[in-house]
Amino acid sequence: MxxxxxxxxxxxxxxxxxxxxxxxxxxxxxxxxxxxxxxxxxxxxxxxxxxxxxxxxxxxxxxxxxxxxxxxxxxxxxxxxxxxxxxxFFDERSPPVLVAGPSEPGAFTPPRDALRTLASSGSGDVTAPVQAVDLGLDAEPLQASTSGCEREDFAGFTPGHIALVRRGTCPFQTKAEQAQAAGAAGLIIMNQGTGDQTGIFGGRLTTQAAIPVLGVTTEAGRKLAEAAQDSSRNRVRLKVDVETGxxxxxxxxxxxxxxxxxxxxxxxxxxxxxxxxxxxxxxxxxxxxxxxxxxxxxxxxxxxxxxxxxxxxxxxxxxxxxxxxxxxxxxxxxxxxxxxxxxxxxxxxxxxxxxxxxxxxxxxxxxxxxxxxxxxxxxxxxxxxxxxxxxxxxxxxxxxxxxxxxxxxxxxxxxxxxxxxxxxxxxxxxxxxxxxxxxxxxxxxxxxxxxxxxxxxxxxxxxxxxxxxxxxxx
CATH class of the missing domain: 3.40.630.10 (Zn peptidases)
Structure with a gap:
């Protein structure tokens, strides 16, 4: 009072x-x-x-x-x-698709409610290896993320791969711009996993992206990070179908x-x-x-x-x-x-x-x-x-x-x-x-x-x- x-x-x-x-x-x-x-x-x-x-x-x-x-x-x-x-204008014409290891019997397909297309994402149907970018998932306890916020985070990134980053610290737009500059064919942003920031989330890029950009839960992101470490099953299909104008x-x-x-x-x-x-x-x-x-x-x-x-x-x-x-x-x-x-x-x-x-x-x-x-x-x-x-x-x-x-x-x-x-x-x-x-x-x-x-x-x-x-x- x-x-x-x-x-x-x-x-x-x-x-x-x-x-x-x-x-x-x-x-x-x-x-x-x-x-x-x-x-x-x-x-x-x-x-x-x-x-x-x-x-x-x-x-x-x-x-x-x-x-x-x-x-x-x-x-x-x-x-x-x-x-x-x-x-x-941005409109999603069909739900996003995300499948890890599509040619393997043990392919990981996150449930529909674990994915969300970020507004102003680009369209695309990409099949490529996923590459983790400065995730910091091994820290105990897990810390707030700066993943994908700096150009240096993408040092050694292979152009044509799908980038996997954690949510946090900088705007989604910054992460998308850094991923595009590094030659990523797509971008997956996992929730950062601290506190209650583990589920699916919405988001918006301030300018239209040239690549598909998808948000996923922490659980789905961790499984993708595991797949990225196994070259025998590191093949991810990412599809986003949107209308822009x-x-x-x-x-x-x-x-x-x-x-x-x-x-x-x-x-x-x-x-x-x-x-x-x-x-x-x-x-x-x-x-x-x-x-x-x-x-x-x-x-x-x-x-x-x-x-x-x-x-x-x-x-x-x-x-x-x-x-x-x-x-x-x-x-x-x-x-x-x-x-x-x-x-x-x-x-x-x-x-x-x-x-x-x-x-x-x-x-x-x-x-x-x-x-x-x-x-x-x-x-x-x-x-x-x-x-x-x-x-x-x-x-x-x-x-x-x-x-x-x-x-x-x-x-x-x-x-x-x-x-x-x-x-x-x-x-x-x-x-x-x-x-x-x-x-x-x-x-x-x-x-x-x-x-x-x-x-x-x-x-x-x-x-x-x-x-x-x-x-x-x-």
Missing amino acids: LPNACRTALAAFIVLTGAGSSRADVGLPASATQTDPFRHVQALQNIATANGGNRAAGTPGYDRSAEYVADQLRAAGYNVRFEDFTFP TRSTRNVLADRGEMSGPYVVVGAHLDSVSEGPGMNDNASGSAAVLETALRLAKEPATAPPVRFAFWGAEERGLIGSRHHLDALSDEERRRIRFYINLDMVGSVNPGRFIQLSQTERTAETAGIIQAFTDHFESKNLPVEERSRNQRGFGSDDAAFAGKNIPTLGLFTGAGNAKSDEHAGRFGGQAGQPYDPCYHKACDNTENVDRVVLGQMTDALTQVLRGARPIMPDR
Whole structure:
């Protein structure tokens, strides 16, 4: 708790009069009330179902999702605009293939859920020896990895081989660039095996790779490393089949108030991954932001101004939020006092987290953090404040933090396992993922905890309608 002298609060916010409903063809659940954020989750699920099962950026499902949000906001009286942009498109046309020793009776084929193609991987069907690169797997205890981060790691690498590196220390992009420079025909990145970093993981390269790039579990990586030491069975087939190109998509923005002075941005990404409809990730956050905006539209308007934002192409690398910030002038960016992000706020095995991109509170965020804490405590709901590096999970708040704009977010957990401590604090099952359907086809309405979604939405609503703001100059 901060001393009373430090406890600032965010402002009562926007708002307009009027109300409205969405287009009739979306279909809302009969059990949802007119202030229940789950009604928006259901509407977005219906959109995904009618459009190929997902709402990924650059697809009809996303376009229809953006129209739904815009219709809701306009009907409530908001000024709404679309912000169009293009992005590098990446789509996996078929699951990756990885087989070690394909001509041997004892060939090792990792299970499908032990492999994941990294976004922006190149396509390719390569059969070649695998070569370990500075893995350091013999260390006891196992240390954090720098495998593949330096040119020297590839000294003696045979061009045409498939490189095997460990995750850790440097970006995936760096490992891919070093592997390509060394002449690798493909790249396999195994989870580094320390702490809970043993399972499958997602990732993205910042630029398109010329070779196939695959992520695998620690167990699969160890077996590949063993195969690399046995020339009689060191023959690996690696196949990645992807489509790349450029597509267009859009952000949805709704402003309230005169934006010439200091203002706050509240946002959530609206797109899903291509694997599924994306109900917890991130129809839940979009629903919470949208419902908060609709609730506040019925109340008297107060300052400071706010911008509600629904970002496109977050799953493609935070592209929508980065585009928005890059399009602003330096003076406009300076007037953003802080950014509030909602990403995954309906996890079925939830925690309640106030997430910081910075490791410490700032003058701008201290009061809003305290306001959220006070709200949850008033409802006897446990909450935990922590910085991003405690979860290794990136969202649009990182785009704002990259521009030195103070940020915070609400979050209920992703695909990592809940600890015993958090199960004791928040309930639920220790050892099980907060979200068992993270980035999977099963991320549908059954994968959203309606109660915790309501709690996070109520918290956002109450804080935005809260006490007198103090907005320090920067």
